[in-house]
Amino acid sequence: MLVPNKNYADLKDSYLFFNISGKVKEYSEKHPDDHILRLGIGDVSLPLCDTVIESLHKGVDDQSVKERFHGYMPEVGADFLREKIKAYYGKRNVVLDADEVFVSSGASDELGDILDLFDRSNSALVIEPADPAYVDANIIAGRKIVHLESGRADNFLPMPDEKLSADILYICSPNNPTGAVYTKEGLKAWVDYANRHGSVILFDAAYEAFIEEDRPHSIFEIEGARTCAIEICSLSKTAGFTGTRLGYTVIPKDLVREGMSLNKMWVRNRTTKTNGVSYIIQRGGEAVFTDEGQKQIKENIKVYKDNAKVLMKALDEIGIWYCGGKNAPYIWLECPDKMGSWEFFDLLLNKLQIVGTPGEGFGKCGEGFFRFSTFGDPADTIEAARRLKTLL
């Protein structure tokens, strides 16, 4: 008699985006002529840049001709793309071997799969507020979760606490939802903690391309990270691949636990459980790492950054505390007048027709906070900023 994985019963249903869309729908039905300004979504709105489109078309063309057709790809990623990613790290003086880079279908897919490397007895530390998937993927595996709450006092960038004990450490920097980014010193403290305790950091670097100040883009800019960290990256926000799907993961060969190389284990996992990522999409990804690709994706990122500037200026003017926005596509603000997350949501929707994301959707300590995405339409963002100022 088959026994289902009963850990699923321990998952909490997430009604966050369901509730948001229900409230927006209700408002729209009552006020059909109102234009709603959507700053809630974590999805990009700009299309892929030209050089990526061109490379995707070429990839499709290759699949149409016997001489250039590609069947099964290496499960760990195509050499042409691994080399490009290695060189991308090299520009920041992070020296990797190409076979420390694994091509993936995206960060969310990889964050789910990678847990297969670890014993289920391990505990997972999640810095909250956080993407709920970190917790849920570990609940499915039956792991114990250690919650580490952050807040205004630590600028949502908590330091490791020697009293805490955990084996897997999730660090997302720049952070979703708070937009906060660790400094080199901050990350060094976590790397040292991990090396002292034998923990492994899962470093979610999905938003690294938004960093403009002097902060680490990669955990491997930190001394000691090669013995304690896995980095999971994505082209979703970097190059608008949310619906096109591509990412990459770095597992250093120096990452060994109980004599087992996590890099070698991941090779074995991928060759057993996948047949690699689509040739066409890998060709599209390759274009992102060319000089022209880097130039073009930066033009798109600038549009989102301009959105951020507009919103930050408005928040500054009305005197609302926030973090993020500068090195990240998210702005995390404190709801004014000690309002709750949902209370502020309702106010923005009903008074200003602005949709954002209530902070408590990212964990208990997100209550009283609110997330604006800067991925929306520029004209809508400017109008949202104008309306926000009427809150004064």
Place this chain on the structure above:
Amino acid sequence: MLVPNKNYADLKDSYLFFNISGKVKEYSEKHPDDHILRLGIGDVSLPLCDTVIESLHKGVDDQSVKERFHGYMPEVGADFLREKIKAYYGKRNVVLDADEVFVSSGASDELGDILDLFDRSNSALVIEPADPAYVDANIIAGRKIVHLESGRADNFLPMPDEKLSADILYICSPNNPTGAVYTKEGLKAWVDYANRHGSVILFDAAYEAFIEEDRPHSIFEIEGARTCAIEICSLSKTAGFTGTRLGYTVIPKDLVREGMSLNKMWVRNRTTKTNGVSYIIQRGGEAVFTDEGQKQIKENIKVYKDNAKVLMKALDEIGIWYCGGKNAPYIWLECPDKMGSWEFFDLLLNKLQIVGTPGEGFGKCGEGFFRFSTFGDPADTIEAARRLKTLL
């Protein structure tokens, strides 16, 4: 201190294809002018058909324009594709709801991931010879494997044995590597066994498009399967997607264990652990299920089937026993003169410059057997058949 998943240490290294390529390389270096006829690969050799290429290009174009750009896709698959797949099943009178169909990156990816639905205490029955990934994915999860050997006596289509007890039952029909295909009665026996024991069948239907006789393409053509089976399919061999990556999985809503719906659990798994499959690739897949797409993929399949006919005729003439070939892209033959798999491999390579796959790579009971793939080049296949006849 992080504990790695020590089950990886129980995995046997697979040297099968490594050893094959080593021997081929050595031969080629000694005989640089010989043309080697490759019937070993399980990969397709024909490019994608025109209508799929056209649809992929359109998908890429959509990603280039803001108005038609697609960001995050539904994690369970795009409606346009789920509906098409539902209709494809409908043609064989298998009635599904669209939300019983999940779009995947391919069968191998899904066969790895789907195990997340089951408790690790379950045992997995593998009918051997078999794709080594069935066993390995369960070893990684720490599950007990129940091996069921098949052979010439049962035409490599064993029936369930009431003395055997297992919770997860792998059935691959048409089979890799043997090419054997269950009849309706054969599958009915397995479905009845699963329902009696509360087991769940993982039905690998990756080769269904090669069936030409009256055999079930889907486990859901069998009465009772909706309460005991998951079907995992792929466009890899159906439409040449080995390097393009797309598949689909059917989990009926009637599949419930201990009150838990496996369909609902899989929705939760996908929304937690993925962000869906590439929009572009799903558009390519959509074209496969149009009338024109079905016509064009059948033209490609016919090329492989003609390869099979040529090889079967040669084997008939020299009096070698085999199965498969008729409803499957693989031919599974008994090595002549009681030769071992590797002995026959060496003979074919050194005397005839033909490369095939030794049967023991698929499990102990594959010893003394040999697999020919029909996915190779037609001219090479004809030449291989001619040379085989010199074995007489």
